[in-house]
Amino acid sequence: MQLALTILVDGLSYASWLFIVALGLTLVFGVLKILNIAHGSFYALGAYMAASAVALVNNLNVSPYFSLLAMLLAAVALAALVAPVTERGLLRFFYGRDEVLLVLVTYAMFLMLEDITKLIWGANPYYVSEPYALFGNLDFGNQSYVGYDLLLVVLAVVVGSAMWWGLNRTRFGKIVTAVIHSPEVAASMGVKVSRVYMVAFSMGLFLAALGGAFTAPMISVQPGVSVGVIIISFAVVIIGGLGSIEGAAIGALIVGLARAFAVHLMPVAELFSVYVVMALVLMFRPQGLFQRIQARKI
């Protein structure tokens, strides 16, 4: 029972930041039809920005709760700075090309961002664990859980709901849905498709950076964090079905719990538990759990 609860809490907190990151990935895929390998680099950039921002707040002698705000602002700043440059300056030249070719374009971006990150922040790890202790520990029975983990769960729920509301209940959301279905028809109705692309890409980048920023206190921020995140968030969106919010949520839960199970019960399998789940899901539901079957061209 103890163990089950631990696995559940562990899995949930892991699933929550993963959901935030995967949501960005699935949004960008849904709108721009790009499976973005550089998404993991944006996550890493978010973590680095947050590390610097928290260090700055720590030097200012203000309430430590400001570091949470600083982390959020770091993600916003990153999205505002980097998204327009990459989308307008680079990606738009490749729209309409083969999906797999676009994966390769983002692979090139990933390679470049890896080095750019190292150039800016160096190769040494950063530790900013102060925010992690902000919410103390919560006791259940004789087991205690870190409050920050539960904050992440709340954050994931808030972000997910906001996203769902934004896409399903606002005018702009309807426009985005129209663009997803058919960019040409949307354009002929007077929608500025390129602007929708840019907003969607910025939003996706922001979510990656947000995930990175709020996990920064839990990890050592160093070169290489991006690589693991890319593959694992790929697994999440593939399991859930590309381009679906519910899918990303379920996928993140499955992956988070599978990993927590493996960590606590079968540590040997930690490395590949996630891929096994992904392979299994793909074998039985080739389009993911929440994807509608697409018509084939004749």
Add this chain to the structure above:
Amino acid sequence: MAKLLFTALVVLLGCLGVGLVLPKWLQFMLTMAMANGLVSLGLVILMRGGVVAFGQGLMAALGGYTAALVFEHFQWTEALALPLLGGLSAMLITAPFAPLLARYRGIFFSMLTLALSMVGYGLLVKTDALGGSDGINMGRVHLLGHVLPDEWVSYSLLAVTMCFVALSLVWAKVYFASTRGLVTRAIRDNELRVEYMGGSVAQTMAINFVVAAFLAGMGGALAVMALGHIDPNFSYWTTSGEFVFVAILAGSQSVMAVMLSSVLLEVVRSFSSAYFPTTWQLALGLFLLLVIRFLPQGLGALWRSKPQEEAP
């Protein structure tokens, strides 16, 4: 056919001759480039059918591990046999997955191969009998039963690799023009039509996959013979990404282009890691972007101007 064999022989002899006068570091670099090129050649075969595998690194690793294990445990040291053995083992191990993978297309094929290769990577890292994350070493191979003297090692390995590459390229050229090779092209354009015309899409894709595994295993074994060491990083997805990179750079129009691209990548990588050690990935990424932007059909399109027609 005769003309093809003659051309191949002339080119091979020319390359072997040129190889003699090259410095040792360049011989080694070319050996690695060609061995990796074989892995990418397998990818090109798959890409002609419209799918891109992101797990070829694991296939190469399977071949490499087989060669190293057979060398260490059974003392099979023959340089001409080990690559074939590596190819066969990669082929046999991955064959059960071929019918399954043949059902997938596009991004899902790529992601599934990626997932399976990462499962393999995890297993390799965790298996102590295979050296875990340190990998295993491999001694110096023999050629036709003879011990290779120090000054001839790198040239011999280059020559062996060139012979395997030449054979594979000739075979690939024949295969591309064969019925199955043409059906593969048709599948990329429109697989439903292929089914209507009586071709088996799943069978063709599965066979292509197995063939690609063989080529990758062979390439992996050749690379390990030259390196003398193999570790699980061979099967990591970033390595697989480099093989895809070479295949895209080459395009699917010319088999020679695959080898040229592989050499080009190795040159860019060596020079940028020598001259900009901290920013070589930046250089590589930029190079890749430029290629995709300005050479959409790959290097092969530079001397093959036959336009590729897309089905509506």
